[in-house]
Amino acid sequence: MSPAINFSHTDLLACAPEIALTLAGCLLVLLEAFVPGTRRWFATLSLAAVAGALWLLLTAPPGTSFDGRYETSALTAILGIFLGGTAAVSVLVAKSFLARAGEERGEFYALLLWSLAGCLLMTRGLDLLIVFVGLELLSLSLYVLAGFFRGVHASAEAGLKYFLSGAFGSAFTLYGIALLFGKAGSVRIAALAAPGLASDSTVLMGVLFLFVGFGFKMALAPFHAWAPDVYAGMPTPAVAFLSVAPKGASLLVLYRVFAALFGDGLPDRMRAAVAAVAVLSMTLGNVVALAQRDIKRLLAFSGIAHMGYVTIALVVFGRNALAAAIVYLFAYLVSNAGAFAAVAALYRDETKPHPVTQLAGEGRRSPFAAAVLGLCLFSLAGIPATSGFVGKFFVFKAAIEKGADGGSLFYALAIVGVVNSVISLGYYLRVVYTLYMKDSVEPDGAPPLSASDGLALAVCGAAVLVLGIFPASLWREALKAAESLPLFNP
């Protein structure tokens, strides 16, 4: 391995999206410092930066760059749309939210753009160090975002908690990378495909460490303990991003590593470990969510459960399962980000807790935001004609299909999954009936709906229905994307 990396301008062009996002973030910080009068354009500017980065990503010629360390493919493109879409919703929600809180500062958008760049690096890196750099860029930006409301106790606490547990998770990741490097002699993911590595116990230990490290980012049980407090204290628009984008990027990294190491099937012990985490996440997330009284904490546990469902697709493994996971991620994006957009629009005082009971009567007082929240919650519960059902449909379909090849584990996972979706109805419906069937207790109620919130809600609500009713093209694209992931040991 040569000590210096040589790269040409085509390599630079390949990572133009990340560069653009980083520069846009820097620009926002500078504008904030020197031309604060432009603040009201920050959200528009950020949206333009996201759109520009996506354009660069989607028009880049497919292939690898930086000597095979960096990928541009249908897979990175579809993940890019997923990540960029999440960031766009967060920016839209942030606009009036920050203004309401009196904290409309450029740093917020800059940090969001940088964390998006980090996510993109993670999904595109074919070298574990690039992935790690992406992970750290993402995490450091999100630590700051979690504590963005410095004066608010809960937010400061969220920042610290997320930082501590995140650092812990990163240490696992790094240790895992070190172990893999020690055995494979390279930090490239493709190097894991070398024969014999898949059965080496040090390598398995390394992969397990990676799984734990990314498990922290995905908030999979038992690595989830940070999630409820961070969700509750972090500014809601940032939660909309945190609860979706890093999880999707982490899942893809795990898929890449597993694909290189195990080809198209996990060894039994690994499969059992991942399956156990999936079952625990689904069950713990849903059961504990039943007891939550604060909507952000409730959604935190719901998120833990959803990562459990999507982890089924990691247990099942293979191209179909990856495509199912991608569909699931999109379904989760629109419903979860939509739910957080609605939460941001429905609660007046960000610095206080967000009890579900405060939503009483909002079905009449803020019909649009309440309707989108209800729709997104039905989608998260997996009711047909919404995106959430489509996501579950493909994931469970992948499990059942694999089960037909033998292995009752897959049937068991699907059964645990559907039983869990019935459990989850218990708390999603509670929010819905609070919205529509309880009389208002709050004299003020929700603030008036701003145009940007309205747009975010409309986009998410429409996407939930469109993906729910016409999933065929998303599935086709997801399958195409999944096919671009090399499975090294067929």
Added chain:
Amino acid sequence: MTDHLLSLLIFLPSAGALVLLLFPESQPRAIKAFSLAVALAELAASLPLWTRFAPGRIGFQFVERADWIPALGISYSLGLDGISLLLVLLTTILTPVSLLFSVTHIDNRVRGFAVSFLVLETGMLGSLLALDLALFYVFWEVMLVPMYFIIGIWGGARRIYAAMKFFLFTMAGSVLMFLAILYLAARHLAVTGYWSFALADLTRLPLTPSAEAILFVAFAVAFAIKVPVFPLHTWLPDAHTEAPTAGSIILAGVLLKLGVYGYLRFALPLFPDAATRFAPWLGVLGVVGVIYGALVAYPQPDMKRLVAYSSVSHLGLVVIGVGAFTAMSLSGAVLQMINHGLSTGALFLLVGVLYERRHTREIAAYGGIAGVVPVTAALFLVATFSSIGLPGLNGFVGEFLILLGTWSGPAKWWAVAAATGMILSAIYMLTLVQRVFWNPLTLEENRRIPEIRPSEFLAAATLVVLMVWIGVRPNDFLSKITPSLEELRTTVSEKAAHRISPATEMTARGAP
């Protein structure tokens, strides 16, 4: 095929609901008028089904097909046969009837109410017409959401509890059916090499007896909860008691029928062997339902709860008819579904009429009001007679066919039990009439109950006319049902012979 009548029927109500969203909440009259107009237009649009339906023709009619998720062989395919025809018409009749009744009784969030009803109609018709299992499942579940809101927002005191229970019970039943559908489709892929969720394709699948039994149970439980078959019925009395009158009419009239319909349409042809094997259990559960429902109905102090338990009993009879699986018992069962929709719909409606005036459903709070509200009393009496199977009205035809068919079926004692249930039903229903309408008029406030309104009368009278029609000329209806049921019976009994042989399966799949 250029005929899109079925699609029109399914989506017209939803389109109407979308337009309704543009109406301002401040104009309840316009909203009511428009929703009623949509429901009547839907009824008018569904009438050609009755005239154009050709009973003798084999297979489905008015068929439509379009790709939905081609990669998985999921299609938007619809069709109508004699089993679904009458249920479709029942749906398009009961929806305007419910809305008409609600015109004078729902004043709270009228727009949401009308939208829920129209979306519900889309869900019900979609479930009745879908021939693709994925499509069916989508409509089947979509139905829950509007009904949840109808019970939860416009219901009685314990409405939230009842709505949650309704949603959770039904959902818990159907998720396993969902996995069973996925299994069938994956099996189809394994055997033939391509995906399909079409009913026609999946019925030809070879299944091992144990797999067939498990899948059958997954389907049967989903449908049994909906019917509801004892002991899965506990959600029903709560849902009925708390639901607004219009919700109860639709719930009893159509939603419960979808359980039996799903069994006939999907469970039987997909799993004929298991269905035959489990038929005795079905019959026994039906018998238990008939007797249990009747015994529990008798002492109920609440009129609506009494009628709700009578539904458990009457649907038990339908289940017996399906379990016996003779030509006659099946015809009776299908016709009885329609009858029950009409008679129980009418009973709920008339209980609603009394409730809206006295704001109580306690039987003890009434007594001797036949002289105060003679028209209501007369209508109630007709509905009661229909419900207990008095000759000349619809109930008699259905019950008689079920009894006769069951007597020649696998177990004569089912017919004995069913007949006992009918006697019991006469006892508790007539006691109800006696206590509400005839006994001495003791309470002062009962002297001033206003008579039934024209809109309510029109709604109830529509149902009474249909009761008499079916009672007097049952052949108009039976002639449409019977050929399809005969077809079902032959397919089920011949299915085993026509299945793809296991040998084909091995070559298609190859070694694992």
